[in-house]
Amino acid sequence: MNPDDLLLGFSLAIQPVNLLFAFLGVLLGTIIGALPGIGPSAGVAVLLPVTFGMSPVTAMIMLAGIYYGAMYGGTITSVLINTPGESSSVMTTLDGYQMALKGRAGAALGMAALGSFIAGTLSVVLLMLAAPPLAEWAVTFGPPEYFALMVLGLTTLASLTSGSMLKGLVMALAGLLLGTIGIDVMIGEPRYTFDQVELYDRLDFLPVAVGLFAIGEILFNIYQPVYTDPIKAKLSGLLPTRQDWKDSWGAIARGTVIGFFVGTLPGAGATIASFLAYATERRVSKRADKFGTGVIEGVAAPESANNAASTGALVPLMALGIPGSGTTAVMLGALTLYGLQPGPLLMSTHPEVFWGLVASMYVGNVMLLILNLPLAPAFASVLRIPYSVLIPIILGIALFGVYSVENSVFNVGVAILFGGIGFVMRMYAYPAAPLVLALVLGPMLEKALRQSMQMSLGSVDIFFTRPVSAAILIFALVSLFYPLLLALWARRRDRALAGAS
Amino acid sequence: MTRADFYGGVILAVFFGAALWEGLTFQYGTEFAPGPGFAPVWLSTLGLCVSLAIAAHGLLLMRRTERSAETEPPALEPRGVARVVFTLIGLTAMIFVVPSLGLALAIAGFLLYLTLVVQRHSLLVAICASAGTVVFVYLVFVRFLDVPVPTGPLGF
Numbered sequence: 248m249n250p251d252d253l254l255l256g257f258s259l260a261i262q263p264v265n266l267l268f269a270f271l272g273v274l275l276g277t278i279i280g281a282l283p284g285i286g287p288s289a290g291v292a293v294l295l296p297v298t299f300g301m302s303p304v305t306a307m308i309m310l311a312g313i314y315y316g317a318m319y320g321g322t323i324t325s326v327l328i329n330t331p332g333e334s335s336s337v338m339t340t341l342d343g344y345q346m347a348l349k350g351r352a353g354a355a356l357g358m359a360a361l362g363s364f365i366a367g368t369l370s371v372v373l374l375m376l377a378a379p380p381l382a383e384w385a386v387t388f389g390p391p392e393y394f395a396l397m398v399l400g401l402t403t404l405a406s407l408t409s410g411s412m413l414k415g416l417v418m419a420l421a422g423l424l425l426g427t428i429g430i431d432v433m434i435g436e437p438r439y440t441f442d443q444v445e446l447y448d449r450l451d452f453l454p455v456a457v458g459l460f461a462i463g464e465i466l467f468n469i470y471q472p473v474y475t476d477p478i479k480a481k482l483s484g485l486l487p488t489r490q491d492w493k494d495s496w497g498a499i500a501r502g503t504v505i506g507f508f509v510g511t512l513p514g515a516g517a518t519i520a521s522f523l524a525y526a527t528e529r530r531v532s533k534r535a536d537k538f539g540t541g542v543i544e545g546v547a548a549p550e551s552a553n554n555a556a557s558t559g560a561l562v563p564l565m566a567l568g569i570p571g572s573g574t575t576a577v578m579l580g581a582l583t584l585y586g587l588q589p590g591p592l593l594m595s596t597h598p599e600v601f602w603g604l605v606a607s608m609y610v611g612n613v614m615l616l617i618l619n620l621p622l623a624p625a626f627a628s629v630l631r632i633p634y635s636v637l638i639p640i641i642l643g644i645a646l647f648g649v650y651s652v653e654n655s656v657f658n659v660g661v662a663i664l665f666g667g668i669g670f671v672m673r674m675y676a677y678p679a680a681p682l683v684l685a686l687v688l689g690p691m692l693e694k695a696l697r698q699s700m701q702m703s704l705g706s707v708d709i710f711f712t713r714p715v716s717a718a719i720l721i722f723a724l725v726s727l728f729y730p731l732l733l734a735l736w737a738r739r740r741d742r743a744l745a746g747a748s
Numbered sequence: 749m750t751r752a753d754f755y756g757g758v759i760l761a762v763f764f765g766a767a768l769w770e771g772l773t774f775q776y777g778t779e780f781a782p783g784p785g786f787a788p789v790w791l792s793t794l795g796l797c798v799s800l801a802i803a804a805h806g807l808l809l810m811r812r813t814e815r816s817a818e819t820e821p822p823a824l825e826p827r828g829v830a831r832v833v834f835t836l837i838g839l840t841a842m843i844f845v846v847p848s849l850g851l852a853l854a855i856a857g858f859l860l861y862l863t864l865v866v867q868r869h870s871l872l873v874a875i876c877a878s879a880g881t882v883v884f885v886y887l888v889f890v891r892f893l894d895v896p897v898p899t900g901p902l903g904f
Contacts, residue, residue, distance in 0.1 A: 647855065
């Protein structure tokens with residue numbers, strides 16, 4: 248790592264305009280995270296058009312701020328009303344809410360903020376150390392390796408998303424198929440355009456993402472309105488005691504390491520990281536039987552992990568140009584909308600984007616700590632606004648934003664269509680993230696496949712004779728079938744146990 | 749979700765089947781590389797297989813549920829579905845009135861309909877939420893970001 252790069256990053260991050268948008272990003276992220284019913288993917292997708300007038304550095308600083316800010320915000324509802332603001336805060340409810348019932352809501356929120364700050368800052372150091380060498384190595388990759396990497400991203404996301412693996416897989420395939428819409432770049436033949444001129448230049452990812460993540464979620468909330476319970480917990484004593492620190496430092500350290508490495512895996516993300524961190528903490532703790540009754544390490548571990556994971560997820564995005572989750576897929580799409588070419592060359596051709604983002608994350612984490620410690624009661628008061636009043640505001644921003652991408656009413660129609668589809672998917676547990684990720688990766692995946700086959704004069708051997716692509720494809724196959732094998736093994740074990748008893 | 753899985757799988761199979769039908773009309777390959785039809789054909793074939801697997805899984809679970817006399821999960825809540833359908837009708841109507849009313853007015857009209865008719869807020873809340881939202885987004889996108897939007901009879 249060249250220290251000049253980091254200095255360049257800090258010189259950008261401390262510019263007033265970047266400080267302002269980092270602050271806005273983390274503030275909006277905290278609010279989005281605190282509101283049940285709207286997650287970071289929807290938040291980033293809806294607010295992406297607002298960043299069009301900005302430089303790519305400022306825009307990425309704001310979008311990343313929303314992403315990691317949402318991780319902080321999710322804690323507030325988990326602790327105060329036993330409702331996770333987003334999925335990565337589910338584990339925090341177990342001990343956080345119990346602490347609130349015992350009159351220790353302030354300590355839970357304080358430790359969550361401090362743990363998130365420590366994990367967020369340490370994981371930025373890890374991002375800074377891991378991404379540049381990975382990008383340097385990936386520059387040597389050819390189309391077969393890229394193809395394999397993208398297949399890995401899709402298979403892990405499809406198999407690791409909650410619920411049925413088949414549903415994750417079918418959504419990824421639907422996304423890839425939607426990615427083929429438009430004029431074929433190599434031959435010029437129109438595919439699935441049905442004589443609609445708007446479809447010749449592909450299906451824009453943003454209307455689809457806004458439709459599935461934001462409008463679909465809003466329709467679900469119209470179907471089943473969210474009523475947040477009144478906050479009964481008293482917020483005082485936000486600074487943890489010496490005993491709290493003694494109980495939590497190990498959990499924060501383990502949560503950071505687990506979160507960062509799980510975050511770097513395509514598809515795993517902050518939710519799985521927080522589950523793993525909580526489970527690990529329970530296993531190593533001397534008071535494992537007390538977990539779920541309000542122990543502070545039960546809050547510190549998942550909160551540290553989800554923050555570290557959101558930073559870890561930026562490693563494959565920035566170093567390889569391959570997103571691992573719905574939110575980072577939207578961020579990748581944002582990079583292309585700003586005219587940048589995501590991939591390993593991004594760090595050498597546009598070092599200001601990566602290093603400006605890294606430096607801003609140090610600053611952003613400090614801002615979040617300052618915002619979350621004294622202002623936690625203010626964020627909690629956001630929960631007093633009925634969600635039904637927020638629905639028109641979110642919809643208005645989403646519709647105007649989708650229009651502004653290409654100044655196209657057709658795109659608004661696409662967003663509404665995918666909003667309806669997203670609602671049905673939400674109702675019947677079909678995950679949206681694999682579809683959006685596949686839509687973003689689809690054209691790149693097809694290009695890499697066709698270039699590889701051109702290199703090998705039409706033979707698929709090229710994917711298995713090159714060691715890196717072969718290893719990645721084997722890993723992708725394992726990631727796809729591992730959950731299936733695990734389920735079969737569990738069923739066989741259950742049957743054996745039932746037979747024995 | 750046994751019945752829903754079965755029907756969901758069937759609907760997806762129809763979608764992938766139609767995509768395969770259309771995909772077969774594209775040029776499958778060139779001399780040394782896959783052509784424009786290669787990805788659509790393979791993706792829709794794989795999608796068709798996975799959809800049928802979902803439907804078959806749903807059917808198996810349905811049979812098992814019938815045998816064990818278990819009850820299906822609760823059906824859809826009719827009032828909730830009506831709210832969603834009315835919202836989607838409003839959104840679709842909004843698209844058609846954009847050319848004559850302009851984007852800002854069309855969105856304002858839809859938000860007023862949403863808050864007043866679908867969400868049953870009071871007139872004051874509905875007017876404040878819809879007008880406030882549109883004024884805010886108009887200032888951000890049109891004034892601040894210079895996005896040209898279709899204008900209506902009132903000039904915005």
